[in-house]
Amino acid sequence: xxxxEQSPQFLSIQEGENLTVxxxxxSVFSSLQWYRQEPGEGPVLLVTVxxxxxxxxxxxxxxxxGDARKDSSLHITAAQPGDTGLYLCAGARSxxxxxxxxxxxxxxxRP
Amino acid sequence: GAVVSQHPSRVxxxxxxxxxxxxxxxxxxxxxxxxxxxxxxxxLMLMATSNEGSKATYEQxxxxxxxxxxxxxxxxxxxxxxxxxxEDSSFYICSARDGQAADTQYFGPxxxxxxx
Numbered sequence: 001x002x003x004x005e006q007s008p009q010f011l012s013i014q015e016g017e018n019l020t021v022x023x024x025x026x027s028v029f030s031s032l033q034w035y036r037q038e039p040g041e042g043p044v045l046l047v048t049v050x051x052x053x054x055x056x057x058x059x060x061x062x063x064x065x066g067d068a069r070k071d072s073s074l075h076i077t078a079a080q081p082g083d084t085g086l087y088l089c090a091g092a093r094s095x096x097x098x099x100x101x102x103x104x105x106x107x108x109x110r111p
Numbered sequence: 112g113a114v115v116s117q118h119p120s121r122v123x124x125x126x127x128x129x130x131x132x133x134x135x136x137x138x139x140x141x142x143x144x145x146x147x148x149x150x151x152x153x154x155l156m157l158m159a160t161s162n163e164g165s166k167a168t169y170e171q172x173x174x175x176x177x178x179x180x181x182x183x184x185x186x187x188x189x190x191x192x193x194x195x196x197x198e199d200s201s202f203y204i205c206s207a208r209d210g211q212a213a214d215t216q217y218f219g220p221x222x223x224x225x226x227x
Contacts, residue, residue: 033216035218040202040221040223041220041221042115042117042204042206042218042219042220042221043155043204043218044218045215045216045217045218048215088154088155097143097160097208097216098145098157098160099145099157099206099216100157101147101154101155101156101157102154103154104153104154106152
């Protein structure tokens with residue numbers, strides 16, 4: 001059973017389009033992280049959100065943590081081919097340092 | 112940012128042999144390291160939590176006698192895949208928790224294991 005469900009699983013869009021990736025769970029997390037991973041490499045941390053309702057921006061990327069700290073979203077504005085990769089959300093519980101990874105969203109941005 | 116290295120980056124071995132993978136935190140001390148495996152086009156699955164100076168904690172379904180973990184120092188954890196079989200072929204990734212940065216984990220570049 002995947003505790004963190006991401007949608008969509010795969011997204012292929014044209015350069016310049018906007019997109020949103022969702023990360024949903026029935027569990028509450030003390031923090032949630034978003035990573036991007038390229039083939040053959042380890043995940044790279046994009047952002048950590050901690051407070052319910054928190055919104056963080058990283059250039060064209062906007063991250064939001066749900067009010068109840070059970071879900072999160074990643075919105076990319078004007079996607080570029082360099083945004084292509086596997087996007088992973090990961091939740092941490094206050095009782096443990098373990099990260100629970102979402103199922104992943106594979107993004108392809110076509111030039 | 113913090114750097115975590117893994118060695119080797121890729122290894123090919125024969126079925127039945129053992130393979131050791133090293134994970135090092137290069138510029139911080141990591142009391143806790145984590146080992147993940149990732150199959151093609153899938154997400155990361157946590158295998159075990161490695162604590163410096165104590166036994167590793169394994170996730171359900173992970174055989175501790177097959178995946179030996181040693182965390183002998185604050186900067187090094189090793190994963191040994193014993194008696195490897197083709198089904199053990201996977202991408203193994205470690206992460207190290209920076210105790211000075213709360214829940215932040217820094218990931219290594221991964222090790223591609225192929226068992227023939």
